[in-house]
Amino acid sequence: MTDTATRGETQRSGDTVSPRGGDSPPEPPDPPGPAAPSAPSFKPSGPRYGASSGTIVKIALLGLVNAVVIAALPAAFAEPDYPIAIASITALIVIDVVYLSRRRWTIPFKYLLPGTLFLLVFALYPIIYLIFISTTNYGTGNNLTKDQVIEQIESNSVVASDDANRYDLQILARDNPNGDIAFLLTDNDGNVFFGAEDDFVAVAPGELLEQGTRLSVDGYVALNLGQANDRSGDISAFRTEGPAGTVRNDGFRTAFAQQQNRVYDPQTDTITDSRTGTVYTAEGGYFTNDDGDQLLPGWRAGVGLDNYERLITDQNTRDSFLRVFLWTIVFSVMSVLLSFAFGLLLALVFNDPRMKGRRIYRSLIIIPYAIPSFMTALVWRGMLNQQFGVINRWLGTNLPWLDGDWLPYFSILLVNTWLGYPYMFLVCSGALSSIPEDLNEAASVDGASGVKRFRLITLPLLLVSVAPLLVASFAFNFNNFNLIFLLTEGRPPIPGSTAGRTDILISYVYKLAFSSGGADYGFAAALSVVIFMIVAAIAAFSFRFTKSFEEMR
Numbered sequence: 001m002t003d004t005a006t007r008g009e010t011q012r013s014g015d016t017v018s019p020r021g022g023d024s025p026p027e028p029p030d031p032p033g034p035a036a037p038s039a040p041s042f043k044p045s046g047p048r049y050g051a052s053s054g055t056i057v058k059i060a061l062l063g064l065v066n067a068v069v070i071a072a073l074p075a076a077f078a079e080p081d082y083p084i085a086i087a088s089i090t091a092l093i094v095i096d097v098v099y100l101s102r103r104r105w106t107i108p109f110k111y112l113l114p115g116t117l118f119l120l121v122f123a124l125y126p127i128i129y130l131i132f133i134s135t136t137n138y139g140t141g142n143n144l145t146k147d148q149v150i151e152q153i154e155s156n157s158v159v160a161s162d163d164a165n166r167y168d169l170q171i172l173a174r175d176n177p178n179g180d181i182a183f184l185l186t187d188n189d190g191n192v193f194f195g196a197e198d199d200f201v202a203v204a205p206g207e208l209l210e211q212g213t214r215l216s217v218d219g220y221v222a223l224n225l226g227q228a229n230d231r232s233g234d235i236s237a238f239r240t241e242g243p244a245g246t247v248r249n250d251g252f253r254t255a256f257a258q259q260q261n262r263v264y265d266p267q268t269d270t271i272t273d274s275r276t277g278t279v280y281t282a283e284g285g286y287f288t289n290d291d292g293d294q295l296l297p298g299w300r301a302g303v304g305l306d307n308y309e310r311l312i313t314d315q316n317t318r319d320s321f322l323r324v325f326l327w328t329i330v331f332s333v334m335s336v337l338l339s340f341a342f343g344l345l346l347a348l349v350f351n352d353p354r355m356k357g358r359r360i361y362r363s364l365i366i367i368p369y370a371i372p373s374f375m376t377a378l379v380w381r382g383m384l385n386q387q388f389g390v391i392n393r394w395l396g397t398n399l400p401w402l403d404g405d406w407l408p409y410f411s412i413l414l415v416n417t418w419l420g421y422p423y424m425f426l427v428c429s430g431a432l433s434s435i436p437e438d439l440n441e442a443a444s445v446d447g448a449s450g451v452k453r454f455r456l457i458t459l460p461l462l463l464v465s466v467a468p469l470l471v472a473s474f475a476f477n478f479n480n481f482n483l484i485f486l487l488t489e490g491r492p493p494i495p496g497s498t499a500g501r502t503d504i505l506i507s508y509v510y511k512l513a514f515s516s517g518g519a520d521y522g523f524a525a526a527l528s529v530v531i532f533m534i535v536a537a538i539a540a541f542s543f544r545f546t547k548s549f550e551e552m553r
Helices: 002-013 053-078 082-100 104-133 146-156 225-230 232-237 306-313 315-350 358-365 373-383 390-395 407-433 437-445 450-478 481-487 505-514 521-552
Strands: 158-160 167-174 181-186 192-196 199-203 209-211 214-216 220-222 240-242 245-249 254-260 262-265 270-273 279-283 286-288
Touching: 053 082, 082 104, 104 521, 146 158, 146 262, 146 270, 167 214, 167 245, 181 240, 181 245, 192 240, 199 240, 214 220, 225 232, 232 245, 306 315, 306 521, 315 358, 315 407, 315 450, 315 505, 358 407, 373 407, 373 481, 407 450, 407 481, 437 450, 450 521, 481 505, 505 521
Parallel strands: none
Antiparallel strands: 158 254, 167 181, 167 220, 167 254, 181 192, 192 199, 209 214, 240 245, 245 254, 262 270, 270 279, 279 286
16 A cells, blocks of 8 residues: 555656666666757957947937037027027937937937937928918018118118218228228318218318329328229228218219118107108008008018908909819819729729730830829920910811910810829729629629629729828829929919919919019918818818728728
8 A cells, every 4th residue: 555655656756766666667867958058148359449330420420410500500599590599409409318328218219319300390390380471471572670671771761961062082091002991072162071980070281192193191092093993892881970971982083971861769669751750660560651651671570360361351362262272173183083084994904814915005004104294294285385286286276275265274184184094003903903803703693794893893992992092192183283383384364363274272372472573472371371271171081081981891
């Protein structure tokens, strides 16, 4: 009993020693297996000095970034442009902390920081700046700062004094022809005056010195015409303050006294015209008097939501905007539908395995997609020219394809379909190849016709993949500036409006911003914000709508 229990315990314990009294010999021990691999050792073979090449490159790049930012800061503060300066300093500190620190928490930021900075600089900042400009009157006549406007108005009001005599002028220079400029002035009564930059005194006849045929004073030399011509810039910039006003030259032989008629008063923030006594008050980016007359130029000032209000309340602007907006919607929708329909048709044709030479045909079809769109638009513009275009010559007609009442709309859609169908062909070809053929075969067995199979099976499954791309294509055509500008330039014009009949919103904004009759950047920026909101709303709705196709999967 005891022996049996002992033997059982020995077997349960897995001991390799045979129990006492057993018949089988002891099992030999397992042979030793291969040793477990030890952790690799990275002990340096010898002493190392200095930093690695990667560290050196990092320090060099950081030094370059710091040097560029620090060199640009004085200009930013002198502008002054404090938001840019503060943002640059903040970004520089963050970059140095992240890339010089060895702490574990900075590791993710080493990868995220470059993309984040580029996003802020090239995406977020332009949007914020655009919104800011839309709340200003920035444009032709309002592109200076207020201080620059005050300086210009005051300088433009400096004119020749009506009650001051003109002077005969002799130009002098201290000690030598390259010295400081001074004027020797003789009025109509024969009185002689010496005018330096900070001095204006009468000169007695005995104080005059003869230098050849010219007169001078002690310590100064008289310049001849050649010497004066060499220093014409210094002479034109020279001013001396006389009793009747500031004296400046009028050529090399005469001078006159001038007075400043309009003076700015910083206490009341007004400009007063000394000749008429009219007071101009700072208001809305202009100095304006009680009669509504404005002094030009104006300065860039905040106007709040006036640009957006103008879009609603100004009838001419509202009518032009609505007309352009409706054509933009029609143009975008028809461009997507026509290019998608044509591209899908070709994709269905060349998806048939029975067609020979499909690869060659497919390569030829995408040629318009490989050529830059601006070149294609210019080629079509020449082909559609009314006088010299090959299309009118082929047809034997004289149709105004780009300048008529309705033909420009047709021409634009035709050219845009030519530009867009290769992309839709490629997209649809890829989507068709992903649709299981078993579905069409099963529907065919059930007696469904080809049209019915396409309507109930192929098209819904195709839209699951293609619908987001159609939304993106709509957004692209909504802002397809190149085609409109290069093909028709918005022609034909609309009488009394900046917009043309074929302008879309983006080309209309371009004309407002860069019109030869005067740029209106503030209003153009407001329209750009409106366009952004419209496209965003349509895209959001479209993406929500296209989710319904996912239920067909």
